[in-house]
Amino acid sequence: MEKQVSPFAVLVQKEIGDYIYSWKFLILLGIILLTTIGSIITILSLIKDYAANIDLENSFLFLNLFTASDGNLPPFISIISFLGPIMGLALGFDVINVERNRGTISRVLAQPIPRDYFINSKFVAALMVIAVSIFSIGFLIMGFSILTLGIYPTLDELLRIIFFLLFTCFYIAFWLNLGILFSTVFRQSATSALAGLAVWLFYTVFYSMIMNLIGNAIYNSQADTSLFLTRMNRLSPIGLYTELTTILLTPSIRATGVLSFEQLFGALPSTLPFSQSLLLVWPHVCGLIAATFICFAIAYLIFMREEIRA
Amino acid sequence: MPGTIIETDKLTKIYNGYRAVNELTLSIEEGEVFGLLGPNGAGKTTTILMLMGLTEPSSGTVRIAGYDSTREPLQVKRIVGYLPDQVGFYENRTALENLVFTARLNGITEEEARKSADELLDTVGLSEVKNKKVGTFSRGMRQRLGLADVLIKNPKIIILDEPTIGIDPKGVNDFLALIKSLSRERGITVLLSSHLLNQVQKICDRVGIFIKGNLKAVGKIEELAGELLKEGNIEIRIVVKEEPNEEIAEKVKALSGVSELTADKREMRIVAREDLSSPIAKLLIDSGFSLLHLSTKEYSLEDVYEFYYGGGVADGEAS
Known part of the structure; x- marks a missing residue:
């Protein structure tokens, strides 16, 4: 006797199936492969230089796989912070409005399932697709490097990489939920895609420019301005993610803010253990998760209150 | 049931x-x-x-x-x-x-x-x-x-x-x-x-x-x-040469099955429960009127429905 599957699992299954068979996903897969190949090529050409400069005490050579850049191709973490939003938005921008326009939503909601299963299953399915993709890229890079270079990560490095990949999923989940939010607000999927891209473009290009202008206008001293910029940067999901990953993958970063000479006095110029780095980025992680859930909560509320036929 | x-x-x-x-x-x-x-x-x-x-x-x-x-x-x-x-x-x-x-x-x-x-x-x-x-x-x-x-x-x-x-x-x-x-x-x-x-x-x-x-x-x-068709489902339209007087109208109305009669100059509209065109025609001719036109129309539920339709629902989608 076959086991009865819960309707929620059926919905998630169908969503994942839809993603995997869609052009959207194939294009994303292409992007992912290019990213992976690009970063591996970068690493292969650079790793010798890094290896030559190894400091015997703090040799986090493996982490360079993700942060190294030859000046032409950006490092892996930058590529992900740039392409991740596209991936999230691509998976999220049409989940609700397409179903509404095609009329499938009323058919599905006429089945004995709670209404929120619909939006929740979209979220869970997209998150699963994202997690599988991100972890496969990460592990592909690691595996390939171990094979070709013969170096392997320490436990500390491995943990850092796994958490980096996990937080990357959160970051992409934020953009996914922004996409879902727009897909509930806008009837046309083209509009919601453009709205998502507009937000992305704003944060990638214009946000730091605008903040620079404001900072220079308000503060006179260079120190105040840079403090202001650092703080403002944390209000941008991209800035938050960049800072988070940089700290996590660069154990020598000891603090997120400016340290005074008094604070630095007597400190040993050593790297932080993993747990301390994690502590340092914890607020960032919370911020990202909060932003993700705020987007989802708004989308959820709109979806639950909206008439099926408006 | x-x-x-x-x-x-x-x-x-x-x-x-x-x-x-x-x-x-x-x-x-x-x-x-x-x-x-x-x-x-x-x-x-x-x-x-x-x-x-x-x-x-x-x-x-x-x-x-x-x-x-x-x-x-x-x-x-x-x-x-x-x-x-x-x-x-x-x-x-x-x-x-x-x-x-x-x-x-x-x-x-x-x-x-x-x-x-x-x-x-x-x-x-x-x-x-x-x-x-x-x-x-x-x-x-x-x-x-x-x-x-x-x-x-x-x-x-x-x-x-x-x-x-x-x-x-x-x-x-x-x-x-x-x-x-x-x-x-x-x-x-x-x-x-x-x-x-x-x-x-x-x-x-x-x-x-x-x-x-x-x-x-x-x-x-x-x-x-x-x-809905209690009033009758047949409409008879008659046009006569001479203008009909009160007397003939009363006579037509008295026929069994006629429920409504409206006269407008030489034209009469009669609503009846059954097709009364020949008794009415006979009555008119016997009374000395010349019949110019006689037509009957049967109402269906469709007409009734359309009547309700016409009750002001022309402003399209309400949703």
């Missing part, structure tokens, strides 16, 4: 100050085919959505097989199949996959779902295209697939919202016959909405005429016609 299965009590829905459905009180018996008849924007879809628990009523209650649609929508959806007016399928999935998906959402195991999907596709005549993607289907095929989709959960009630829109006349007849036979064979209660009287007339045991959110009349088609 078996018990009542759908019952609404003063069901009201207000959209932005507009009363889409106004104090609808209706009860539908188990096993009957009920037609909700009304022009576009009369509130039929809104009523159906409230029955399904997909929209919350502003006031009033709905009970389906004892369950409150607003409070216990899951129980209601378990026994009610709903075919929306614009039924949508996942275009890049096959007909069979779409049906199996619906079945599994109803907690039917995949194996059973495949079996009953196969049978249903056979019933609705789509077994040859069951492995084709729905994207390639015509409107009529989609509608039949929609019917299979509604039936796969083994419902007690099926609600069809404008099921015949966009299908060619032959397709409509086949489709309606299919609904009728399914209802008879499986004892399913059918609630069907339409703006086309002749279709409703064909298969419905009872109809409700729904205009501007108000239920104007409910009953068996014949009863309804009888009730």
